[in-house]
Amino acid sequence: MDITTALGALESLSSSTSTSSSGPLNALIDNQFNRAKSRIIAGEDPKLVIAELQKSVKNCKKDVEKGLKSWYGALGNVGKEVDKAFPPNLAAISEAYSDPPLFSDPEAIRALDEVILESLGRRGIWEAVEAMEEETSLSYPSSKRSLSTELQYILTSISSSDLQPALNWCESNSSFLSSPPHPSSLPYYLHKAVFRSIKNRQEAIVYARKNMMQYVPTQPVLKLITSCLYDPTTPPLHPPKSTNGDIAMSNQEAEEKERKDELEELRKMFQNEFCRRYQWSKEDPLEVVTELGSRGGTLDKIEKARRVMGEHLGNVRKWDELPMEVPLPTSRRYHSVFVCPVSKEQATESNPPKMLTCGHVIAEESFNRLLKGGRRSIKCPYCPMETSQSVAQRLYF
Ligand SMILES: [Zn+2]
Numbered sequence: 001m002d003i004t005t006a007l008g009a010l011e012s013l014s015s016s017t018s019t020s021s022s023g024p025l026n027a028l029i030d031n032q033f034n035r036a037k038s039r040i041i042a043g044e045d046p047k048l049v050i051a052e053l054q055k056s057v058k059n060c061k062k063d064v065e066k067g068l069k070s071w072y073g074a075l076g077n078v079g080k081e082v083d084k085a086f087p088p089n090l091a092a093i094s095e096a097y098s099d100p101p102l103f104s105d106p107e108a109i110r111a112l113d114e115v116i117l118e119s120l121g122r123r124g125i126w127e128a129v130e131a132m133e134e135e136t137s138l139s140y141p142s143s144k145r146s147l148s149t150e151l152q153y154i155l156t157s158i159s160s161s162d163l164q165p166a167l168n169w170c171e172s173n174s175s176f177l178s179s180p181p182h183p184s185s186l187p188y189y190l191h192k193a194v195f196r197s198i199k200n201r202q203e204a205i206v207y208a209r210k211n212m213m214q215y216v217p218t219q220p221v222l223k224l225i226t227s228c229l230y231d232p233t234t235p236p237l238h239p240p241k242s243t244n245g246d247i248a249m250s251n252q253e254a255e256e257k258e259r260k261d262e263l264e265e266l267r268k269m270f271q272n273e274f275c276r277r278y279q280w281s282k283e284d285p286l287e288v289v290t291e292l293g294s295r296g297g298t299l300d301k302i303e304k305a306r307r308v309m310g311e312h313l314g315n316v317r318k319w320d321e322l323p324m325e326v327p328l329p330t331s332r333r334y335h336s337v338f339v340c341p342v343s344k345e346q347a348t349e350s351n352p353p354k355m356l357t358c359g360h361v362i363a364e365e366s367f368n369r370l371l372k373g374g375r376r377s378i379k380c381p382y383c384p385m386e387t388s389q390s391v392a393q394r395l396y397f
Contacts, residue, residue, distance in 0.1 A: 002329075003081045003295055010074040015253070024063035032056040084300070093303055100317055113138055119286035121145065124152035151274050158267045161197070161259075163190050166270050176277055182396070186273045188215040192224060193262055201229070292332060301326045338397055342366040342381055353395045358385035367392060 036053045040046050103109050113136045120128045121140045133139050150169075157165045170177060170187040177184040191211045198204040208225050215221050275282050293299040305323050306316045313323060338347040340363035347353045351365045360382045370378040377388035 001077060001081060003078070006074070006077040006081045010078055013071055013074050023067060024060045028056060028060040032060075084297070093299075096306060097317060099315065102317075110138075115286050115289075119284050121148050122151075122280075122284050124148050147278055151271070154270060154274075155267050158263055158270060161263065163194055163266070166190055166266070167194075169270075169274075173277055177273065182276075183218075184273050185215075185219065186269050188212070188219045188221075189266060189269060191215075193266060195224065196262075197259075288332070292328065296326070296328055296332060298326050298328075336397060338363075338395070340366050347397075353397070354392045355395050356380050356385065356387035356392055358383050358387070360385075361395060364394075 032053060036049050039049045103112050113132070117129065117132050117136070117138050117140055120132060121144060126145075129140050129145075154165045154169055157163070167187070167190050170190065174187070177187060191208075195204050195208050195212065198207055205225055208221065212221050212224075272282055274280075301324065302316065302322065305313070309323055310316065313319060338353045338361065339345065340347060340353070342362050343366045345351070345363060345365075347363050351363050353361050354364050354367050355361045356378075358380050360380050362381065366381075367378065370381070371389060377386045379386055
């Protein structure tokens, strides 16, 4: 478990009925007590009614205790993960790493300033950018400033469900987005989100016909259009009368959450394409290093090594490399080069990496060598899976 999973578990508890404010306790007060009261007023035997009420109170107590237990469990997990991810005493650590000081070299100072300015600019925090420009000799290029402003504007629009600015951007960058080797599916997903948000089915179909038919060769457009006829999330022609308010409510909540997740996904997708378009790094470099150090657990690992092996390895600032591996999350593993595990040669444009059906990757020359003898398919050198020549995928790093 990491912090994100632990926080996610805690968050989902807050919306689950057993632990939320609309949970068992409220149900008891709202339903059972009121019902008991009116039954007694109506002349039923109070003894019997009270005995039944006692039973409900007991059950409710059990439910509340169960809910609390999972709540405390989840809260404890978050605490444990935070402790695990961050070194226990940051002040003592910075002292230990100060000889020689981390940022005393002019080049290092400039690099740090640059990466901070870049991060502020990317986020469009212009007041901070200006303060930084005053304090240093650096300046944030005006061309980047206008692009960053545009990016922030479009991202904010996406968050508030307005996809038009993003679609306009795709329209004016359509030749970039559709060009190989990485044709983008962003415009399709934007149109799909608009399509799904149109409640009137007929209007939705008209929209799809007008805007989405060009994606038929690569995306399941027709499936999407026909599925809306069966999709329970679009309102049916004759809505059934709701018999249970709770279920109707949770359906609506689930729909809202789904919509929010979809918009978040679009934001990420848009940001990726925007950065690719202007050759910006995909992520904010400052954010990446900070995350690797904290949540990724790198600083914690280095600190452990310093404490345990410090005497043997000498001053931590003079280490050439880390004495142990730091297991980074998969999203943080970067492979700018690929070396074929069969031929041990580095992949090139003329000998690119190819992915087999099983997911293993080898270089094209190795693949062709395995194809010798007129075979149409090869057995993966690492597992029993067969891959035919036509389905092996070229990969880009
Ligand atoms: Zn394989």
